[in-house]
Amino acid sequence: MSKLETKSVVLDKQAIDRALTRVTHEILESNHGAENLALVGIVTRGDQLASALAERILAIEGLEVPVGSLDISFYRDDVANYIAPEVHTTNIPFSVDGKTIILVDDVLYTGRTIRAALDAIMDYGRPAAIQLAVLVDRGHRELPIRADYVGKNVPSSASESVRLFLEPLDGRTSVEILQVAPGERISSAPLGGEA
Amino acid sequence: MSALSSEHLLNIEDLTPEDIYLVLDTARSFKEVNERPIKKLPTLRGRTVVNLFLEPSTRTRTSFEIAAKRLSADGINFSASTSATTKGESLVDTAQTLDAMNCDLVIIRHRYAGSPYILTQNMRAHIINGGDGKHQHPTQALLDLFTMREHFGHIEGLQVAIVGDIAHSRVFGSLAPGLRMLGASVTAIAPPTLLPARPDVLGADVCYSLDERLGQFDVVYMLRIQQERLEESPFPTLREYSRFYGINSARLAALKPEAIIMHPGPVNRGVELSSAAIDNARNLLLYQVNAGVAVRMALMYLLLGGESEA
Numbered sequence: 256m257s258k259l260e261t262k263s264v265v266l267d268k269q270a271i272d273r274a275l276t277r278v279t280h281e282i283l284e285s286n287h288g289a290e291n292l293a294l295v296g297i298v299t300r301g302d303q304l305a306s307a308l309a310e311r312i313l314a315i316e317g318l319e320v321p322v323g324s325l326d327i328s329f330y331r332d333d334v335a336n337y338i339a340p341e342v343h344t345t346n347i348p349f350s351v352d353g354k355t356i357i358l359v360d361d362v363l364y365t366g367r368t369i370r371a372a373l374d375a376i377m378d379y380g381r382p383a384a385i386q387l388a389v390l391v392d393r394g395h396r397e398l399p400i401r402a403d404y405v406g407k408n409v410p411s412s413a414s415e416s417v418r419l420f421l422e423p424l425d426g427r428t429s430v431e432i433l434q435v436a437p438g439e440r441i442s443s444a445p446l447g448g449e450a
Numbered sequence: 451m452s453a454l455s456s457e458h459l460l461n462i463e464d465l466t467p468e469d470i471y472l473v474l475d476t477a478r479s480f481k482e483v484n485e486r487p488i489k490k491l492p493t494l495r496g497r498t499v500v501n502l503f504l505e506p507s508t509r510t511r512t513s514f515e516i517a518a519k520r521l522s523a524d525g526i527n528f529s530a531s532t533s534a535t536t537k538g539e540s541l542v543d544t545a546q547t548l549d550a551m552n553c554d555l556v557i558i559r560h561r562y563a564g565s566p567y568i569l570t571q572n573m574r575a576h577i578i579n580g581g582d583g584k585h586q587h588p589t590q591a592l593l594d595l596f597t598m599r600e601h602f603g604h605i606e607g608l609q610v611a612i613v614g615d616i617a618h619s620r621v622f623g624s625l626a627p628g629l630r631m632l633g634a635s636v637t638a639i640a641p642p643t644l645l646p647a648r649p650d651v652l653g654a655d656v657c658y659s660l661d662e663r664l665g666q667f668d669v670v671y672m673l674r675i676q677q678e679r680l681e682e683s684p685f686p687t688l689r690e691y692s693r694f695y696g697i698n699s700a701r702l703a704a705l706k707p708e709a710i711i712m713h714p715g716p717v718n719r720g721v722e723l724s725s726a727a728i729d730n731a732r733n734l735l736l737y738q739v740n741a742g743v744a745v746r747m748a749l750m751y752l753l754l755g756g757e758s759e760a
Contacts, residue, residue: 326479329491329521329751338453338755342479378488 259433266430274406279311289318298343300361323347330371352380361419363389366400458577462624476748494523497554517746545572591624593742606633614673643684672722698724
């Protein structure tokens with residue numbers, strides 16, 4: 256990862272906290288509360304964000320919503336070209352049937368990760384609805400996918416990488432734009448799960 | 451390049467310790483998939499997997515077949531009785547024929563050691579050794595390592611006894627080096643007639659008595675008495691073998707409380723294990739079978755995934 260240089264910090268810890276709080280309110284507003292909601296975060300950053308959203312829902316509504324984590328390695332459309340160096344276990348400890356699933360990821364990019372995640376969730380059952388919440392939307396979609404809840408829109412160039420760093424994993428909490436050296440792989444980056 | 455340091459799995463030594471841990475970690479994720487109501491992933495859609503089983507097998511062939519199906523690969527089964535080998539086709543010709551059909555992965559079981567290597571020289575496909583003669587059976591070793599690791603949380607430092615027909619065992623041939631690579635100690639326990647002429651080449655402690663050190667092992671791994679491979683009688687009767695080298699109620703009681711019993715299957719009930727031992731809760735036979743599917747899915751995924759990466 257030494258070839259990535261930070262160009263600018265888009266969101267600091269406070270800004271991330273505020274964005275998550277606003278997204279929580281938007282989720283509760285459009286679903287008329289937290290009844291029947293469940294959060295599913297895509298590893299390795301989306302699951303942490305899902306837990307953060309669940310804490311806020313508990314604080315606001317006094318309701319504990321179930322939280323799951325999802326690894327989409329086996330559903331990728333580029334398995335033939337590239338496989339994730341580390342596979343994490345999927346853990347969805349509740350039935351998705353009839354629930355409204357809020358799918359949570361850190362950075363929305365090509366939309367391919369979300370496509371894979373939708374397939375993966377469908378293999379667990381038939382949710383009533385799936386909505387998408389992301390901390391950052393950086394554009395450049397390759398599939399007809401959009402987020403229902405966005406922490407921040409960050410226009411970016413394809414030669415940049417937008418990445419969420421989280422305290423427990425990376426030693427700092429921020430969203431940063433990184434310059435990618437020419438020829439470096441930027442989509443399906445093993446670190447940060449950018450999608 | 452695939453994610454592993456080898457594009458085939460012929461011998462357990464083809465893998466590094468890091469490779470083995472990658473397989474075991476990946477298998478853990480597939481084990482979760484196998485417990486879902488819908489046990490199917492789209493991962494290897496459109497890939498062709500051939501089971502070339504030229505020796506009888508139920509669990510290994512079925513396990514590979516289920517693994518391929520759960521990954522959405524197309525699986526084709528050959529068995530000795532239905533293949534052209536009964537018409538006298540040589541292995542090289544069979545390999546070239548399968549190669550012309552563009553298979554991606556071939557799992558071969560054959561009665562001669564080294565047959566999987568012949569395939570690698572005559573095909574473009576990835577080859578997995580599903581058991582070759584008395585040589586190696588690496589996927590069995592991997593599922594055994596997975597079972598031990600899930601049970602104890604680690605493999606390093608385990609004291610493992612492997613009991614029985616060491617001389618003819620391809621299970622031993624893969625498991626013993628695998629355990630050594632990961633830092634476990636291996637003791638081979640057998641009568642001298644079931645050990646190779648030079649037991650010092652095994653790279654394991656050798657002991658002729660099962661009872662002598664039974665209380666110190668974490669894992670007691672019982673090998674099957676393979677009557678089909680025994681050319682002459684290495685022991686007077688099965689009953690006598692069982693009395694000296696079988697696990698019965700008395701020996702169950704002599705094990706460490708946390709020790710486990712393993713067996714690659716199929717069990718000769720009343721020979722390696724008494725019925726009481728088979729039914730004993732410490733017996734992980736069925737866990738081994740269950741883990742086998744996940745471990746084979748992990749291998750297929752790691753061998754077939756990412757191969758065209760520049």
